[in-house]
Amino acid sequence: MIHCELRICVGCRMCEVACSSFHFGSVTRAMSRIRVAKLESVGLEMAIACLSCLEKPCLECPTTALSVGDKGEIILDEDLCTSCQICVDACPVGAIGFYDHLPLYCDLCDGATSCVTACPSGALSYIEDHRDSSLVSFLQTDGNPNQKRANYVSVQGEPIREEWKDGLRVDS
Amino acid sequence: MSICRGTSLRVDLTYGKVEKSQTPDNGIGGRTWNSITLMNELKPGIDPLGPENILCIAVGPLTGSELIGTCRFIASAKSPLTGILGDSGARGFFAPELRWAGYQQIVFTGASDRWTYLFIDDDKVELRDASHLVGLDITETTVQLQDELHDPDLQVAAIGPAGENLVRYSIISCNLARAAGRTGMGAVMGSKKLKAIVVRGSKPVTAVDPKRFKNTCEQFKQRIEENDEFEDRHKFGTTKIMDELAEMGVLPAYHYRTALFDDLKKVNGTALRREHVVKAKSCYNCNIYCSRYTYTKYNEGEGPEYEAQAGFTVKCGNPDLELAVAVSNTVNRLGLDCISMGEVIAWLMECRHEGIVSDAEVGDIDLSWGSKEALLRLPEMVAHREGIGDLLAEGTKRAAKQFGEEAQKLTAEVKGLELFSADPRGIKGYALMNAVNSRGGDHYRGEPSIELTGDEELALKRTGNRDAAHRLKEEGKGVLVNYAEHMGILSDSMTLCKNISCCMVDVIGFDFAAEAYSGLLGRDIKAQQLWEICSYVSQVEREFNIREGLQPEDDTLPARFVDYPIPDGPAKGTTIDIDRMVKDYYKEKGWKNN
Numbered sequence: 001m002i003h004c005e006l007r008i009c010v011g012c013r014m015c016e017v018a019c020s021s022f023h024f025g026s027v028t029r030a031m032s033r034i035r036v037a038k039l040e041s042v043g044l045e046m047a048i049a050c051l052s053c054l055e056k057p058c059l060e061c062p063t064t065a066l067s068v069g070d071k072g073e074i075i076l077d078e079d080l081c082t083s084c085q086i087c088v089d090a091c092p093v094g095a096i097g098f099y100d101h102l103p104l105y106c107d108l109c110d111g112a113t114s115c116v117t118a119c120p121s122g123a124l125s126y127i128e129d130h131r132d133s134s135l136v137s138f139l140q141t142d143g144n145p146n147q148k149r150a151n152y153v154s155v156q157g158e159p160i161r162e163e164w165k166d167g168l169r170v171d172s
Numbered sequence: 173m174s175i176c177r178g179t180s181l182r183v184d185l186t187y188g189k190v191e192k193s194q195t196p197d198n199g200i201g202g203r204t205w206n207s208i209t210l211m212n213e214l215k216p217g218i219d220p221l222g223p224e225n226i227l228c229i230a231v232g233p234l235t236g237s238e239l240i241g242t243c244r245f246i247a248s249a250k251s252p253l254t255g256i257l258g259d260s261g262a263r264g265f266f267a268p269e270l271r272w273a274g275y276q277q278i279v280f281t282g283a284s285d286r287w288t289y290l291f292i293d294d295d296k297v298e299l300r301d302a303s304h305l306v307g308l309d310i311t312e313t314t315v316q317l318q319d320e321l322h323d324p325d326l327q328v329a330a331i332g333p334a335g336e337n338l339v340r341y342s343i344i345s346c347n348l349a350r351a352a353g354r355t356g357m358g359a360v361m362g363s364k365k366l367k368a369i370v371v372r373g374s375k376p377v378t379a380v381d382p383k384r385f386k387n388t389c390e391q392f393k394q395r396i397e398e399n400d401e402f403e404d405r406h407k408f409g410t411t412k413i414m415d416e417l418a419e420m421g422v423l424p425a426y427h428y429r430t431a432l433f434d435d436l437k438k439v440n441g442t443a444l445r446r447e448h449v450v451k452a453k454s455c456y457n458c459n460i461y462c463s464r465y466t467y468t469k470y471n472e473g474e475g476p477e478y479e480a481q482a483g484f485t486v487k488c489g490n491p492d493l494e495l496a497v498a499v500s501n502t503v504n505r506l507g508l509d510c511i512s513m514g515e516v517i518a519w520l521m522e523c524r525h526e527g528i529v530s531d532a533e534v535g536d537i538d539l540s541w542g543s544k545e546a547l548l549r550l551p552e553m554v555a556h557r558e559g560i561g562d563l564l565a566e567g568t569k570r571a572a573k574q575f576g577e578e579a580q581k582l583t584a585e586v587k588g589l590e591l592f593s594a595d596p597r598g599i600k601g602y603a604l605m606n607a608v609n610s611r612g613g614d615h616y617r618g619e620p621s622i623e624l625t626g627d628e629e630l631a632l633k634r635t636g637n638r639d640a641a642h643r644l645k646e647e648g649k650g651v652l653v654n655y656a657e658h659m660g661i662l663s664d665s666m667t668l669c670k671n672i673s674c675c676m677v678d679v680i681g682f683d684f685a686a687e688a689y690s691g692l693l694g695r696d697i698k699a700q701q702l703w704e705i706c707s708y709v710s711q712v713e714r715e716f717n718i719r720e721g722l723q724p725e726d727d728t729l730p731a732r733f734v735d736y737p738i739p740d741g742p743a744k745g746t747t748i749d750i751d752r753m754v755k756d757y758y759k760e761k762g763w764k765n766n
Contacts (some may be wrong), residue, residue, distance in 0.1 A: 012454030026376030119457040
């Protein structure tokens with residue numbers, strides 16, 4: 001999975017540019033499998049790709065178009081996909097995009113992890129041997145994928161904002 | 173000869189009509205399209221705050237592409253502050269989104285009779301009611317729109333109370349704090365009762381020659397990382413400048429009364445990082461990510477950049493950095509240009525110091541140097557046009573007329589646009605840029621930063637004149653400013669961040685820009701073609717300004733910089749012969765003196 005360190009992410013979206021460019025040879029956010037949620041009024045931003053969660057609610061695909069690969073990544077069988085977007089809505093952190101009638105999953109660029117390479121701040125890393133983390137507390141999150149990403153970052157960012165309040169600064 | 177064109181949205185606010193059209197055929201994006209549109213379509217002599225003004229918002233073919241730093245939109249109209257060409261660029265994330273929605277320019281004509289906002293979702297374009305947003309500041313407006321439209325990823329460019337109240341130096345901001353700050357474009361938007369522009373886009377930017385384009389993008393990334401400025405820009409952003417200007421002896425302390433500021437170490441970039449910066453922030457697709465998020469006991473937000481940092485500390489004689497950061501955040505929220513606002517306050521404090529204005533005359537506000545009361549209250553009063561704020565909202569040139577001749581002598585503006593936070597006398601290329609450029613007193617039109625390097629070989633290569641490498645020489649500045657001006661137009665057309673293209677010395681030239689256009693468009697574009705278009709647009713802007721009444725004698729600096737030397741510090745005694753440099757520049761442009 002692609003991990004983003006919220007404390008370090010600067011919100012530049014170079015990961016989105018790299019992802020979009022790698023998969024489509026073009027650039028637009030909608031083509032990216034990793035998306036930066038920006039909570040500008042509270043100074044938080046974080047890139048979110050598939051977190052390879054324990055629950056994997058996206059797998060409840062009615063046509064069984066989805067399966068899990070050996071690196072924990074979700075694999076889409078395009079022939080089976082009916083573009084119903086149930087998986088898109090099921091993801092508790094809004095990590096699944098949708099473009100040109102197909103859901104967009106992080107496929108780890110077949111090992112190239114182009115977003116990690118592009119990340120200028122070092123916030124992104126590829127965690128190969130991770131233990132599936134639970135997103136159970138986010139399963140009931142309301143809203144569309146963009147709102148769910150924002151919600152996830154907002155929750156993750158609470159301790160960081162507490163640190164700021166307590167006086168933690170970039171040079172301290 | 174057409175290099176590139178894009179779809180232009182025509183929004184008639186009087187009749188609520190939206191049509192698609194094409195950008196002008198003789199530009200290269202951004203500012204070139206806007207300036208040509210205004211020249212062709214704006215009726216001369218109109219009221220900048222009346223319905224006949226035209227507000228253009230442009231991006232360019234490279235915006236939202238893989239090329240680093242192509243994150244700006246340019247807002248242009250006749251300026252309510254200067255009465256000549258107004259334009260200003262904003263970085264952030266709005267511009268690429270507009271490009272991805274499929275539009276490279278929006279041209280607003282007429283004026284709405286009710287508050288409205290423009291909603292763009294790819295091909296869906298609508299004017300919608302904005303009455304519920306009136307009075308909200310820029311942050312509130314942005315968050316409200318993202319909430320009610322159920323999309324926190326929506327890009328919003330908005331005006332605050334200052335724009336609504338037609339403050340002549342109000343801004344259009346996206347991403348809460350990335351502003352098209354100069355020349356009052358927010359007031360033009362406000363005069364049209366247009367509160368915000370909201371964009372969501374999903375169309376790709378695709379290079380016609382992907383291999384060539386990708387190669388250029390990778391080279392550009394590398395050039396930036398190898399540039400001498402990279403580390404400091406990355407760490408401090410523009411706030412690194414304060415120490416550099418202090419060393420050069422061109423700090424505008426106490427409104428240009430001294431180049432020395434005793435509390436420099438309390439307010440410089442290092443202090444800002446230590447005391448208030450909680451994280452780094454970036455604009456779209458940038459490996460420098462030079463911006464900062466700050467947290468104070470008063471408020472929080474993105475910024476300040478150098479201009480706000482210095483404008484609310486050194487220039488106003490204020491050693492309290494936390495206060496200045498808070499003021500910067502407030503000014504952003506209210507929708508005011510931090511440069512003009514800082515200059516208004518500092519000028520007023522100097523007037524008070526000289527006994528020209530009393531605290532009583534401004535409603536019993538303490539106007540002593542560094543006054544916390546003045547710094548906290550005046551921006552609010554200006555944005556809402558309360559009390560003395562109503563007069564100060566007109567800008568220093570107009571406000572000074574009310575206070576008389578002595579107050580007018582203390583202003584630091586050219587053509588009505590307030591100057592930056594540096595003393596032009598000790599950076600002569602910048603002085604000339606302030607005197608002659610097409611939007612009035614401003615350094616960012618194109619930074620003649622080669623003069624700060626002392627690198628004669630570089631100066632020779634780019635301008636043909638070795639003297640251009642030295643900031644204290646008046647020789648060679650005509651060619652230098654002409655070159656920097658071309659670089660500015662080029663950057664404003666590529667929508668490239670000028671902190672990269674113009675401040676990171678020689679990180680890009682016309683040859684490299686031509687390579688970027690060539691890869692994206694899939695055909696050979698020559699550096700010379702780009703140069704000629706920039707020359708043409710420079711001429712268009714000059715003619716536009718002359719049509720609006722600009723006189724050659726307006727190409728000058730305030731007498732306080734010409735008649736008196738820098739009083740102290742490392743550049744003590746430096747004077748400036750601005751007329752000589754202007755003549756030199758005119759010669760370069762092929763213009764007559766009269």
